[in-house]
Amino acid sequence: MSPEPAHDSDFSAVIRLLADAALPHDDLAPEHLRHFLVMRDADGIAGVVGMEVADDAGLLRSLAVPEARRGGGLASRLVDALEAYARSAGIRTLYLLTTTAEAFFARRGYARVERGTVPEAIAATPEFRSICPASAACMAKALVPAPEPAAVA
Template sequence: MTAESARASDFPAIVRLLTDAALPHDDLTPEHLRHFLVLRDGDGIAGVVGMEVADDAGLLRSLAVSEGRRGGGLAARLVDALEARAASAGIRTLYLLTTTAEDFFARRGYARADRAAVPDAIAATPEFRGICPASAACMSKALVPAAV
């Protein structure tokens, strides 16, 4: 199973997957899907991850794997694919908010970040402005080394 770009026609299935995973999606539209990746299997979409782009920063969001496929490494595959795509698009740092997966992301090289220090364009996203609670862990990962 290889991560591939989501299509607008995937939108209802992605919303169902996010709903099943208790993840926010009220702000999503089919237009957001241009920065989303999915894993497909015979039953449809097995996993999804998305990104919002703001200059050279990205907001990783909406990582979900269908209940029957959890524990098999699909989430890691999705994150790896999104990071590779983000880096090739010039994204230098990925940010995220999580209430449940801090350990998962820490194992993948993400570290706690000061929510007040994220770029303004990321802080202005609906997810930062109020969809995710203030208690959510803010994390970041540099995808390319800082210029010296």
């Protein structure tokens, strides 16, 4: 099972998974799924992660795995895949807000930053403006560009 792009038809399953994980979802519409990845199993969506794009910055959001599937590395695989997708889309830095997963993201190279230092386009997202509480940890990770293929002589 590998992360793959989400489809519009996944919208209700994604919203259900986010609701079950007590994550914000009221601001999402099917068009947001163009920057979402999902993992599927025989039962349907086994994990999701998304990104909002703002110039060369991205807001990592909506990372959720059903409680019964946690601890098996699905969330880590989703984050790794989203980071690769973000790099390929020209994203230089990923930002996120979390009230429960700071240690998880810190282990993956994200570090706390002051909310006031995020790019204006990220700060203008509904998640930053009003959905996530001011007490949420604001974290960022600079993405190293994918290596250029070596020239063949």
